[in-house]
Amino acid sequence: MKKIILWLLLSLSASIPAHAASDGIAWDRFPTERLNDLAALQHGAKLFSNYCLNCHAAAYMRFNRMRDIGLNEEQIKKNLIFSGGKVGDTMTVALDVNDGKDWFGAAPPDLTVIARSRADASKGSGADYLYTYLRTYYVDDTKATGWNNMVFPSVAMPHVLWELQGSQRPVFAEQADPHDPAKKVQVFKGFEQVSPGTMTPAQYNEAVADLVAYLQWMGEPVQAQRVRLGVWVLIFLGIFTVIAWRLNAAFWKDIK
Amino acid sequence: MAEFKEVSADAPVSRKVTVWFENRFPTAFAEYKKHMSEYYAPKNFNTWYFYGSLALVVLVMQIVTGIFLTMHYKPDASVAFASVEYIMRDVPWGWLVRYMHSTGASAFFIVVYLHMYRGLIYGSYRKPRELVWIFGCAIFLCLMGEAFFGYLLPWGQMSYWGAQVIVNLFAAVPFVGEDLALLIRGDYVVGDATLNRFFAFHVIAIPLVLIGLVVAHLLALHDVGSNNPDGVEIKAKKDPKTGIPLDGIPFHPYYTVHDIMGVAVFLFLFSAVVFFAPELGGYFLEFNNFIPADPLKTPAHIAPVWYFTPYYSMLRATTDPMVNVFVVIVGLGTLATLLKGGLSAAGKVATVVAALAIVFLLKTFDAKFWGVVVMGAAVLILFVLPWLDRSPVKSIRYRPGWHKYVYGLFVIDFFVLGYLGILPPTDARTLVAQVGTLYYFAFFVLMPWWSQIGEFKAVPERVTFQPH
Numbered sequence: 001m002k003k004i005i006l007w008l009l010l011s012l013s014a015s016i017p018a019h020a021a022s023d024g025i026a027w028d029r030f031p032t033e034r035l036n037d038l039a040a041l042q043h044g045a046k047l048f049s050n051y052c053l054n055c056h057a058a059a060y061m062r063f064n065r066m067r068d069i070g071l072n073e074e075q076i077k078k079n080l081i082f083s084g085g086k087v088g089d090t091m092t093v094a095l096d097v098n099d100g101k102d103w104f105g106a107a108p109p110d111l112t113v114i115a116r117s118r119a120d121a122s123k124g125s126g127a128d129y130l131y132t133y134l135r136t137y138y139v140d141d142t143k144a145t146g147w148n149n150m151v152f153p154s155v156a157m158p159h160v161l162w163e164l165q166g167s168q169r170p171v172f173a174e175q176a177d178p179h180d181p182a183k184k185v186q187v188f189k190g191f192e193q194v195s196p197g198t199m200t201p202a203q204y205n206e207a208v209a210d211l212v213a214y215l216q217w218m219g220e221p222v223q224a225q226r227v228r229l230g231v232w233v234l235i236f237l238g239i240f241t242v243i244a245w246r247l248n249a250a251f252w253k254d255i256k
Numbered sequence: 257m258a259e260f261k262e263v264s265a266d267a268p269v270s271r272k273v274t275v276w277f278e279n280r281f282p283t284a285f286a287e288y289k290k291h292m293s294e295y296y297a298p299k300n301f302n303t304w305y306f307y308g309s310l311a312l313v314v315l316v317m318q319i320v321t322g323i324f325l326t327m328h329y330k331p332d333a334s335v336a337f338a339s340v341e342y343i344m345r346d347v348p349w350g351w352l353v354r355y356m357h358s359t360g361a362s363a364f365f366i367v368v369y370l371h372m373y374r375g376l377i378y379g380s381y382r383k384p385r386e387l388v389w390i391f392g393c394a395i396f397l398c399l400m401g402e403a404f405f406g407y408l409l410p411w412g413q414m415s416y417w418g419a420q421v422i423v424n425l426f427a428a429v430p431f432v433g434e435d436l437a438l439l440i441r442g443d444y445v446v447g448d449a450t451l452n453r454f455f456a457f458h459v460i461a462i463p464l465v466l467i468g469l470v471v472a473h474l475l476a477l478h479d480v481g482s483n484n485p486d487g488v489e490i491k492a493k494k495d496p497k498t499g500i501p502l503d504g505i506p507f508h509p510y511y512t513v514h515d516i517m518g519v520a521v522f523l524f525l526f527s528a529v530v531f532f533a534p535e536l537g538g539y540f541l542e543f544n545n546f547i548p549a550d551p552l553k554t555p556a557h558i559a560p561v562w563y564f565t566p567y568y569s570m571l572r573a574t575t576d577p578m579v580n581v582f583v584v585i586v587g588l589g590t591l592a593t594l595l596k597g598g599l600s601a602a603g604k605v606a607t608v609v610a611a612l613a614i615v616f617l618l619k620t621f622d623a624k625f626w627g628v629v630v631m632g633a634a635v636l637i638l639f640v641l642p643w644l645d646r647s648p649v650k651s652i653r654y655r656p657g658w659h660k661y662v663y664g665l666f667v668i669d670f671f672v673l674g675y676l677g678i679l680p681p682t683d684a685r686t687l688v689a690q691v692g693t694l695y696y697f698a699f700f701v702l703m704p705w706w707s708q709i710g711e712f713k714a715v716p717e718r719v720t721f722q723p724h
Contacts, residue, residue, distance in 0.1 A: 059338070060338060060341035060342070060345065061345070062345070062346070065345065109547070110548070112341065113341065113546040114546075116535070116543065116546040117543055117544065117545075117546035117547045118543070119535075119538060119543040120543070121537055121538055126543070219546075220344070220351075221345065222344070222345075222351045226351065226352075226355075226531055227531065227532060229531060230527065230528070230530070230531025230532050231531075233527045233531055234524065234527060234528060234531070237520060237523055237524040237527055238524065240520050241517070241520040241521055241524055244513075244516050244517040244519075244520040245517050245520075247513055247516070247517075248513050248514050248516070248517045249724070251509055251510060251513045251514075252510065252514070252724060255299055255505060255510065255721075255723060256723050
């Protein structure tokens with residue numbers, strides 16, 4: 001019986017590959033070490049408040065939760081709250097949802113848990129998505145905003161960080177279609193800079209990494225504490241299991 | 257007052273207090289003896305026997321975490337999503353309560369599926385325990401309902417659209433479908449009315465029914481005594497002096513301390529998920545559910561939570577070609593009944609009429625409706641399992657070796673159906689799901705036949721037990 005169960009488990013583990021690859025370009029990997037960098041998180045908070053928090057709200061996030069990333073209320077109030085309002089308020093914006101829909105075609109979504117919602121089992125985490133998304137905008141005259149995006153084709157959002165990144169153009173290469181060797185397809189190879197921004201590409205990548213780190217943190221501010229606590233909980237339960245096991249053995253010694 | 261137990265004046269206080277209660281609430285003491293210290297369970301329980309007590313632990317945990325969630329959750333479509341985030345961020349330890357509840361829901365199904373499988377392999381549903389099994393199947397049905405109603409409450413995209421899909425299935429029922437869907441939804445579309453009534457079902461109605469059924473399940477079990485991995489009835493061999501089964505040991509302290517060990521291991525695995533991977537790759541907390549429900553935006557891919565996917569697979573597998581396969585099966589079944597059933601002439605006529613009626617209905621109603629029927633039948637067929645199994649032995653240990661492969665294939669089938677239910681359908685996947693559905697039902701429907709064939713091994717008189 002045990003052999004059969006083992007054989008079952010083995011055959012199952014061999015037969016559960018990742019999901020079939022979805023369309024669209026592969027997502028770059030977000031550097032997760034950055035989540036432990038308080039300076040990066042604070043820089044991300046600054047970028048978020050300045051660039052994102054006018055169209056997008058983060059209505060479930062309170063300003064004063066940023067104490068967890070090393071800011072005090074004085075700093076938060078002075079540098080990150082532009083519309084008046086108390087440091088205990090949630091990060092709401094004045095843009096009405098319906099106006100947003102009228103002006104952009106789609107209402108700008110709330111960003112509080114955006115990093116949790118954009119994950120895809122076959123492509124990467126939500127942070128991977130956001131990190132790639134914010135770096136793959138390119139000039140496209142056929143769109144109303146003048147911008148298009150490799151990760152989210154025909155997105156209604158313009159390239160808000162264009163001043164920092166400058167503008168770029170995608171480069172395609174022709175390759176044989178894997179499904180039909182007689183045909184050719186355009187495969188995305190990379191970007192080339194059309195006009196420079198105020199940051200070099202390396203600096204821009206750093207800035208976006210900081211911003212995405214902040215978005216990831218904002219999605220679940222308690223994550224670091226949760227993991228730390230989890231280590232102690234598992235240590236306790238490990239010891240408890242051993243004690244429970246020996247106690248059980250002691251009671252069952254007499255059963256023949 | 258004359259029947260009151262006396263206690264001497266110099267007895268310790270604890271003894272006096274005990275006797276005070278025993279004089280006024282003797283039932284509590286009698287029931288403790290009956291269900292704990294003098295309930296004799298077989299001594300040869302193995303790992304499969306942890307899952308019953310674990311199911312009870314998870315039930316209590318869901319109720320307690322549920323109570324704390326209800327203190328802060330708001331069942332109003334405009335603020336439900338926000339209230340969940342409020343619990344996650346602003347309520348002290350709210351995040352822990354939420355994760356325990358969401359992980360607990362998945363843990364509940366893992367534990368219950370393993371618990372049911374134990375019943376399957378050891379024949380725990382056989383006489384005299386049929387009613388224990390039936391109560392258990394009713395608990396399983398209630399659990400599915402509880403999970404379904406609870407999943408709408410966070411009011412995310414998957415919550416909303418999953419509810420929309422499932423309620424629309426009820427609309428597929430002929431004649432009463434639309435009114436039935438209206439009654440379930442409380443409105444013409446899933447909305448605030450639906451959220452409110454699902455909240456009432458999830459928090460009060462079904463938990464009360466569940467608790468009642470669990471009590472009935474345990475009382476019915478204790479009345480007939482527990483089965484064991486050898487399928488041997490321990491009450492057949494009792495000590496002539498005490499009347500205690502020779503292979504029985506008192507539940508308390510032996511199985512209470514044994515189950516504590518099980519709870520410890522369970523909590524370790526449970527905590528590993530809660531503290532390190534509460535989303536579990538999108539299976540326990542789906543990514544899409546972090547987007548607030550939008551009635552105007554259908555997700556590209558709507559799938560139920562993992563524990564419903566085997567049944568969802570069967571639902572999707574029931575296409576028009578599949579219904580034609582059912583017609584063929586009804587035909588074959590009718591032939592077999594006419595030739596081998598040993599029926600009278602009247603019986604044979606009745607069989608043919610019934611078969612024709614079923615074929616007529618199969619071809620008249622939508623495949624979508626039959627998909628709902630198949631999905632329901634997949635759960636309801638469990639209820640009649642005690643009467644399908646005609647094996648001369650209870651436990652898989654004494655069945656012919658090849659029976660183990662039939663059960664093993666059933667497990668693989670269930671997993672494959674579950675996996676297919678997560679993925680979007682393709683023609684190839686639908687074909688696999690159809691084969692899987694047919695095997696699932698063949699396992700049960702043909703059981704009266706296959707459970708009897710083969711070389712059965714001799715069942716021992718006493719349980720097999722290694723002292724440890």
